[in-house]
Amino acid sequence: MKLFAKYNRINLLATIIIFLLASTTFYIAIKYILIGQIDDDLTIEEREIKTYIKEHNILPEPIPVKDQKITYSLSNELLEKRKFRTVPAYDPQDKEKNSYRVLQFGVGANGKNYVATVAKSLEGTDALINSILLITSTTILLILIVSLIINRVLLKRLWKPFYYTLHTIRNFRVDKKQRLDFPFTSIDEFAFMNQTLEKATNQAQQDYLVLKEFTENASHEMQTPLSIIRSKLDLLIQEENLSEEQSKTVQSTYQAIEKLSRLNYSLLLLAKIENNQFAETSSLNLKLKIEEKINAFHELWQSQNITVDTCLDDTTIKMNNELADILLNNLLSNATRHNVPGGNIKIEIRNKSLRISNSGAQKELDPRRLYSRFYKQDGGHGQNGLGLSIIKQICDVSGFEIDYSFTPGQHLFIISWI
Amino acid sequence: MKVLVIEDERELSDSICSYLANEQFVCERALDFHTALEKVSLYNYACIILDVNLPGGSGLDILNELKKEMKIDGVLIISARNSLDDKVFALKAGADDYLTKPFHLAELGARVAAIIRRKSFEGKNQVILNELMLDLSEKEVRINNKPIDLTRKEYELLLYFISNKNKVIAKNAIAEHLWGDNMDLADNYDFIYTHIKNLRKKLIQAGAADYIKSIYGMGYKFSA
Numbered sequence: 001m002k003l004f005a006k007y008n009r010i011n012l013l014a015t016i017i018i019f020l021l022a023s024t025t026f027y028i029a030i031k032y033i034l035i036g037q038i039d040d041d042l043t044i045e046e047r048e049i050k051t052y053i054k055e056h057n058i059l060p061e062p063i064p065v066k067d068q069k070i071t072y073s074l075s076n077e078l079l080e081k082r083k084f085r086t087v088p089a090y091d092p093q094d095k096e097k098n099s100y101r102v103l104q105f106g107v108g109a110n111g112k113n114y115v116a117t118v119a120k121s122l123e124g125t126d127a128l129i130n131s132i133l134l135i136t137s138t139t140i141l142l143i144l145i146v147s148l149i150i151n152r153v154l155l156k157r158l159w160k161p162f163y164y165t166l167h168t169i170r171n172f173r174v175d176k177k178q179r180l181d182f183p184f185t186s187i188d189e190f191a192f193m194n195q196t197l198e199k200a201t202n203q204a205q206q207d208y209l210v211l212k213e214f215t216e217n218a219s220h221e222m223q224t225p226l227s228i229i230r231s232k233l234d235l236l237i238q239e240e241n242l243s244e245e246q247s248k249t250v251q252s253t254y255q256a257i258e259k260l261s262r263l264n265y266s267l268l269l270l271a272k273i274e275n276n277q278f279a280e281t282s283s284l285n286l287k288l289k290i291e292e293k294i295n296a297f298h299e300l301w302q303s304q305n306i307t308v309d310t311c312l313d314d315t316t317i318k319m320n321n322e323l324a325d326i327l328l329n330n331l332l333s334n335a336t337r338h339n340v341p342g343g344n345i346k347i348e349i350r351n352k353s354l355r356i357s358n359s360g361a362q363k364e365l366d367p368r369r370l371y372s373r374f375y376k377q378d379g380g381h382g383q384n385g386l387g388l389s390i391i392k393q394i395c396d397v398s399g400f401e402i403d404y405s406f407t408p409g410q411h412l413f414i415i416s417w418i
Numbered sequence: 419m420k421v422l423v424i425e426d427e428r429e430l431s432d433s434i435c436s437y438l439a440n441e442q443f444v445c446e447r448a449l450d451f452h453t454a455l456e457k458v459s460l461y462n463y464a465c466i467i468l469d470v471n472l473p474g475g476s477g478l479d480i481l482n483e484l485k486k487e488m489k490i491d492g493v494l495i496i497s498a499r500n501s502l503d504d505k506v507f508a509l510k511a512g513a514d515d516y517l518t519k520p521f522h523l524a525e526l527g528a529r530v531a532a533i534i535r536r537k538s539f540e541g542k543n544q545v546i547l548n549e550l551m552l553d554l555s556e557k558e559v560r561i562n563n564k565p566i567d568l569t570r571k572e573y574e575l576l577l578y579f580i581s582n583k584n585k586v587i588a589k590n591a592i593a594e595h596l597w598g599d600n601m602d603l604a605d606n607y608d609f610i611y612t613h614i615k616n617l618r619k620k621l622i623q624a625g626a627a628d629y630i631k632s633i634y635g636m637g638y639k640f641s642a
Contacts, residue, residue: 223498224427227520231433234523237586237636238437247634254636258590261520265500277501296597299571303609322502 004155019140030132034125039084042103045118053109067121072114079106079115098123161185165194172201174208175274212271219268226261266386273393278320286349287312293328305342312349317417319398327394330387331356353416364406419464420444424454426472434467437523451475458484463491464534470497478511485512492533522591524582531581547580547642549626561624571596572617579640588637614638
């Protein structure tokens with residue numbers, strides 16, 4: 001839900017509740033006051049009637065007054081209590097229903113007991129209340145509409161810099177060397193936010209750059225000691241009188257150096273791809289390229305009894321030649337290494353996509369961490385966990401999409417281009 | 419024959435020299451740009467192993483100097499930079515081969531041997547070792563003048579062994595030589611074992627001596 005919508009919803013609800021409560025209270029209060037007024041009039045009438053009877057000992061002649069009726073009726077005993085009530089009555093003159101406020105009290109005249117009823121029409125009062133209510137509700141409605149419009153327009157304008165900033169920050173890539181351009185705003189909070197964001201993003205880019213350079217430099221620096229260790233090992237095994245124990249030690253050292261060299265190579269490769277050192281692209285015949293790789297892997301597949309199915313459409317893609325080699329080598333190496341003896345590999349080019357699937361572990365790879373550096377599925381020792389990161393990175397710089405899907409025992413990677 | 423190693427890292431330079439030096443080669447060393455420049459202009463070498471990053475200048479400038487003086491020394495570039503561009507650039511500048519650090523000494527040995535063969539036995543292009551004869555242009559092997567049938571990998575393997583004869587070659591080095599470092603499958607040693615077993619069988623069956631020996635499962639040695 002948008003901020004406006006949320007704000008408007010709360011605002012509207014609160015306003016309506018307050019207005020409803022206020023109107024109800026207002027209505028009750030006005031009614032109470034007006035009825036009180038009429039009751040006062042009725043009491044005055046009562047007092048006049050009683051005074052008249054005290055003086056003359058007869059019931060006064062009712063004088064016809066508009067909206068007022070006085071009647072007397074005989075009763076057996078004297079009514080002690082006065083009684084106010086509101087009664088609805090039909091007015092034949094106006095041909096409409098009208099309410100009356102009625103006061104009944106007992107009087108004695110000529111030795112007889114009467115109940116005097118003084119009734120006053122509430123027509124005027126009702127009309128007054130109705131018009132007050134009408135005016136109030138119209139005002140409320142107007143206020144609601146106007147405030148809604150003001151909120152909409154004003155808030156939208158007020159929040160404009162915020163949305164602009166949001167838009168700018170959405171295009172932010174830590175690995176791109178672009179400076180973010182935040183708009184000027186006169187609102188302190190937004191200006192402060194922009195300032196903070198600018199500082200944070202610049203810092204992030206700076207840190208990223210330092211880290212990237214560090215990786216590249218570290219990998220480069222490691223190359224020389226690695227060369228020395230490797231060459232010393234190559235010399236060491238020339239010794240005639242190495243014992244079997246010593247040979248085993250040397251063998252283990254070789255493996256470790258091999259792993260380290262490979263890791264170093266992969267890290268350097270990643271850094272180079274990120275640094276756009278493979279920017280030059282050309283049109284490649286993917287089918288020929290894959291057939292070349294299939295030839296290279298053929299022997300290996302045969303020795304592991306892996307069957308390979310291919311269905312290759314003639315396709316040309318645009319990408320860096322070296323990266324294409326690395327990409328295919330990595331994909332096919334993965335499909336081979338994570339295969340099972342007697343398994344299968346399927347390579348297809350169709351619909352602007354390359355699909356490579358292989359039989360393998362029964363467990364799905366974690367799709368969220370699949371391309372993270374150093375991610376290893378259980379039992380993945382021996383690899384450095386950079387293969388898929390490199391694949392992903394190559395796809396990214398080449399403008400390809402990569403997808404992974406799993407059906408029990410089959411792992412499928414789809415690389416698609418436009 | 420003289421080989422010059424131009425490499426500023428003394429330890430690496432030492433290793434290369436002690437690996438290459440034998441009855442056939444004399445190994446000289448230069449540890450910086452100026453010594454190197456002096457040596458290459460004064461003497462002739464069968465092969466120069468040249469590091470690109472040197473204190474005092476770039477190895478590529480030495481290469482240019484060689485070409486300017488019309489020297490025919492073979493040049494093998496060794497560099498920490500492994501991009502295709504660097505390789506293409508060095509080869510265009512007149513280097514004979516390019517090897518990326520870190521490398522196996524056996525690989526270096528094979529490359530140096532190949533360069534020297536190319537430079538010294540012009541036109542002939544044959545490697546002869548006792549009863550073995552390798553025709554490099556035809557990629558053919560004869561034993562006692564009878565051709566034997568080897569697969570491409572077996573042929574490459576044999577040439578690699580002969581180029582590093584009497585040296586123990588680690589399994590890793592063999593794997594890397596046969597499959598390149600891109601394939602990322604160099605840890606599959608059973609595969610190498612099969613190839614070596616087949617090669618050995620074919621050689622013996624054709625009447626050659628049993629040259630290839632396994633050394634404690636660590637590697638192999640071609641003794642002649």
